[in-house]
Amino acid sequence: MTTATAYDPSERPLRERSWIGKTEDWMDSRGKWAWMTAMVLGFVFFWPAGLALLFYMIWGKKMFGSKCRSRMEGRGPAAYRTAHAAMKSSGNSAFDSYKQETLRRLEEEQGAFEAFLERLRAAKDKAEFDQFMDDRARKAAAERDAPAREEA
Structure with a gap:
């Protein structure tokens, strides 16, 4: 057949x-x-x-x-397997507690690093704003002094 x-x-x-x-x-x-x-x-x-x-x-x-x-399907399952493996129990309680502690520590470090980056961005923004305000104040002072120089 x-x-x-x-x-x-x-x-x-x-x-x-x-x-x-x-x-x-x-x-x-x-x-x-x-x-x-x-x-x-x-x-x-x-x-x-x-x-x-x-x-x-x-x-x-x-x-x-x-x-x-x-090509796109090749990426999806691998990422899923990686995320799933991080949450799945290995059956060994000592290893699982070590893994859980390591993941918790990494999440804390990630949070601290993100906070550091936020402070860094805020400091950079403040420095740029202060520079802008200083330049603006210098230009305003120069414009005030310019008529006084012309009269003299």
């Missing part, structure tokens, strides 16, 4: 495919930038061709294709 498989036109030999299919394969082998370049050139030389390529890329999943999606 044979199982029915879905027909995939891209699996046909190249000599059987039309010139459009061959062009699509050639563009696919070059990547997303080839499609974008063709679309921009289509808009430059004949805008309906560029528009047609844009629609084909969107609805043909060329712009948001499986390569891009699979």
